[in-house]
Amino acid sequence: MSILKLEHVSYQYEKSNINVINDINAQFETDKIYTIIGKSGAGKSTLLSLLSGLDVATKGEVLYKDISLKKLDRDDYRAKSIGIIFQGYNLLTNMSAVENIILAMNISGSHIKDKQQAAYHLLEQVGISAEIADRKVLKLSGGEQQRVGIARALSHDPDIIIADEPTGNLDGETEKGIMTILQKLAHEEHKCVIIVTHSKGVSTYADHCFKLMNGKLKEMGE
Amino acid sequence: MYLIENAIKNIGRNKGRNLLLGGMMSLILFIATLSIMIYSATQHQIQIYKNQLSASVVIYRDDEKAMKVKNYQEPSIEDYKKFATSSLLKSTEMILTTPVSLLQGKALDEDSTKISGIEREDTEGPTVKVSTNMIYGTNHPFVNGEFENGIRKIIEGRKFENINEVIISQQLSKLNNWQINDTIELQLASIGEKESGRLKVTIVGIYEDHTQAYEDKEMQMPLLNRGNEIFTSLETLEKAEGTFINAAANFTIQDPSKIKELEKEMYALGLPQYFGLQADDSGYQKVIAPLMGLRDLAIIFVVSVLVVGGGILILLSGLSIRERTYEVGVLRAIGMKKRKLAVSFLLEGFIITSLSLCLAFGTAKLVSHPVANALFQQQETIQPSQNEQSSNVTLSTAGGFSAGSGTQFEQIQINITSEMMVQIIGMTILFGTIASMGGIYYVMRYEPRKILSDRH
Numbered sequence: 001m002s003i004l005k006l007e008h009v010s011y012q013y014e015k016s017n018i019n020v021i022n023d024i025n026a027q028f029e030t031d032k033i034y035t036i037i038g039k040s041g042a043g044k045s046t047l048l049s050l051l052s053g054l055d056v057a058t059k060g061e062v063l064y065k066d067i068s069l070k071k072l073d074r075d076d077y078r079a080k081s082i083g084i085i086f087q088g089y090n091l092l093t094n095m096s097a098v099e100n101i102i103l104a105m106n107i108s109g110s111h112i113k114d115k116q117q118a119a120y121h122l123l124e125q126v127g128i129s130a131e132i133a134d135r136k137v138l139k140l141s142g143g144e145q146q147r148v149g150i151a152r153a154l155s156h157d158p159d160i161i162i163a164d165e166p167t168g169n170l171d172g173e174t175e176k177g178i179m180t181i182l183q184k185l186a187h188e189e190h191k192c193v194i195i196v197t198h199s200k201g202v203s204t205y206a207d208h209c210f211k212l213m214n215g216k217l218k219e220m221g222e
Numbered sequence: 223m224y225l226i227e228n229a230i231k232n233i234g235r236n237k238g239r240n241l242l243l244g245g246m247m248s249l250i251l252f253i254a255t256l257s258i259m260i261y262s263a264t265q266h267q268i269q270i271y272k273n274q275l276s277a278s279v280v281i282y283r284d285d286e287k288a289m290k291v292k293n294y295q296e297p298s299i300e301d302y303k304k305f306a307t308s309s310l311l312k313s314t315e316m317i318l319t320t321p322v323s324l325l326q327g328k329a330l331d332e333d334s335t336k337i338s339g340i341e342r343e344d345t346e347g348p349t350v351k352v353s354t355n356m357i358y359g360t361n362h363p364f365v366n367g368e369f370e371n372g373i374r375k376i377i378e379g380r381k382f383e384n385i386n387e388v389i390i391s392q393q394l395s396k397l398n399n400w401q402i403n404d405t406i407e408l409q410l411a412s413i414g415e416k417e418s419g420r421l422k423v424t425i426v427g428i429y430e431d432h433t434q435a436y437e438d439k440e441m442q443m444p445l446l447n448r449g450n451e452i453f454t455s456l457e458t459l460e461k462a463e464g465t466f467i468n469a470a471a472n473f474t475i476q477d478p479s480k481i482k483e484l485e486k487e488m489y490a491l492g493l494p495q496y497f498g499l500q501a502d503d504s505g506y507q508k509v510i511a512p513l514m515g516l517r518d519l520a521i522i523f524v525v526s527v528l529v530v531g532g533g534i535l536i537l538l539s540g541l542s543i544r545e546r547t548y549e550v551g552v553l554r555a556i557g558m559k560k561r562k563l564a565v566s567f568l569l570e571g572f573i574i575t576s577l578s579l580c581l582a583f584g585t586a587k588l589v590s591h592p593v594a595n596a597l598f599q600q601q602e603t604i605q606p607s608q609n610e611q612s613s614n615v616t617l618s619t620a621g622g623f624s625a626g627s628g629t630q631f632e633q634i635q636i637n638i639t640s641e642m643m644v645q646i647i648g649m650t651i652l653f654g655t656i657a658s659m660g661g662i663y664y665v666m667r668y669e670p671r672k673i674l675s676d677r678h
Contacts, residue, residue, distance in 0.1 A: 049671050054555060054669070054670055054671040055669075055671050075554075075557050075558070075559045075560075076557065077557070078555065078556060078557035079556065079557025079558070080557070084555060084556065086555075090551075090552045090555065091552070092549055092552055092553075094232075094235040094236065094549075095235070099231075103224075103228065104556055106224035106228075107553070107556060107557050107558045107562075108557065152556070
């Protein structure tokens with residue numbers, strides 16, 4: 001079942017006539033893991049911004065459960081319906097790992113009574129122990145920070161996980177660990193996982209792989 | 223609510239920045255709070271005196287006319303009682319005064335001066351102690367204006383109610399170890415061969431005195447030391463026998479514009495033509511001008527601090543928020559609404575402002591009295607002196623009975639009123655908002671994608 005759709009989506013930067021994204025159509029389903037690859041500057045991050053509601057398409061529609069994002073509250077969409085994993089982790093550095101998770105829960109309006117306990121549990125699921133969870137984020141390694149980022153993205157149990165170069169700054173071993181978690185989220189937790197990457201290695205984990213080139217999105221293997 | 227909890231935690235997470243912001247804010251709020259306290263206190267005092275002085279009327283002597291008269295006579299207490307019947311008057315305060323000497327005990331400064339008031343030379347008669355104290359007999363409901371305004375206050379016993387009852391100052395009581403219900407004997411001043419009368423009086427009250435000891439610091443003698451003033455009822459001095467008993471009165475007119483009409487009426491009732499009526503401008507100038515000077519100074523301080531301080535806060539707040547741009551971007555990216563983010567910044571601003579206010583308020587309260595009084599002393603030297611006022615002699619006596627009584631008080635009393643609190647809290651809210659403006663502006667202006675992409 002399609003949970004996210006792109007219908008004739010185009011995007012132009014301000015003061016530019018060139019379409020970075022040009023008339024893209026695509027559908028994304030739950031229980032699957034997708035990768036979108038492309039060279040640097042191809043527009044991958046822009047596409048990800050449109051999918052995650054950080055930006056609005058110049059033309060066309062991004063539909064979440066058949067409802068256009070232009071009609072939805074995009075803040076609520078990001079807070080409750082999707083989880084974003086950033087390339088640069090984008091954690092709040094003056095907080096500990098567990099505090100980052102609790103804050104995300106509060107922002108999403110979670111009704112969990114013991115948020116701290118739930119946060120520790122979530123972090124444990126991504127391989128972060130309670131001891132590490134209490135450390136300030138800047139004292140964690142890149143891999144640990146990315147795991148915290150994943151836990152934050154999962155803190156409100158979203159249907160969709162959108163990851164922007166989640167292993168871009170990590171070594172091979174750590175990358176494998178992260179991708180295993182993402183695969184599990186798709187195939188066992190029934191989420192729709194969309195990964196934007198330039199790494200062909202990451203694509204090997206995907207059920208579907210798209211290539212973004214010259215503003216067009218094509219499924220590889222077509 | 224998590225926003226409040228997060229705001230409190232954020233203040234602790236950014237200690238260095240918040241200490242700087244809080245420190246600046248404390249300083250600004252301290253100066254502003256101190257200024258508001260001084261402004262409120264002086265404004266309150268001005269209102270009291272304005273109400274009191276605006277309708278005060280005194281009888282003055284026109285020296286030019288008086289010199290041409292053969293049988294010069296000042297109005298007696300009986301004359302004042304006649305004048306008091308005028309329907310144009312709101313109230314009349316009648317006073318009898320005379321110098322006295324103490325037949326027991328000592329007056330303040332009695333041993334420290336060479337000139338000791340009025341002396342009686344009598345080689346054959348009994349030796350008489352020189353006059354060292356002034357006694358005032360009055361029908362004023364509060365004794366006089368100074369007691370009414372709180373500059374003097376009965377702290378032990380009560381006001382005189384019956385004949386031959388007196389109140390004395392705390393200083394005089396301590397000097398002589400006089401207590402309530404003690405009886406003392408006073409010798410009234412007289413001149414010539416006539417023996418002066420005596421008064422046996424009972425102390426029924428002791429008053430605390432915040433006036434300056436000498437109105438004119440050049441002339442210091444026991445008779446002029448205000449701590450030596452004794453107060454009693456009008457009836458006590460009406461029955462006393464003394465050559466130097468002077469009568470005076472302070473009138474409060476219902477409508478200050480009818481002063482000429484009142485003057486005509488008093489002439490008809492027997493006031494000699496070499497006297498006239500005038501509003502008590504000298505009292506007004508003496509009392510209100512320094513207070514208004516201090517009040518205006520306080521206003522200037524408040525406005526300057528608000529403008530300059532506000533500018534500094536906006537700058538600091540802007541710099542502080544620039545450091546938090548990334549935080550804003552992340553919070554917006556993970557779905558925090560602009561409104562909630564703005565509320566979060568506002569809360570942080572108010573918490574810092576509130577803590578700064580507590581510190582500023584406490585410190586301002588501690589130093590408000592000495593600072594206010596130091597500035598007031600300064601204002602008194604700047605304002606025009608009484609000598610520059612009208613040269614006509616008024617018949618209102620000193621001792622707190624002139625309409626301008628209470629000018630030489632030592633302290634401005636700063637009391638925390640609800641109006642003052644409203645002003646201070648209003649100012650705090652203003653500063654809290656200013657302190658948060660930088661963050662709110664940023665939140666409203668930038669989209670998270672731009673913030674995060676700029677960082678990368």
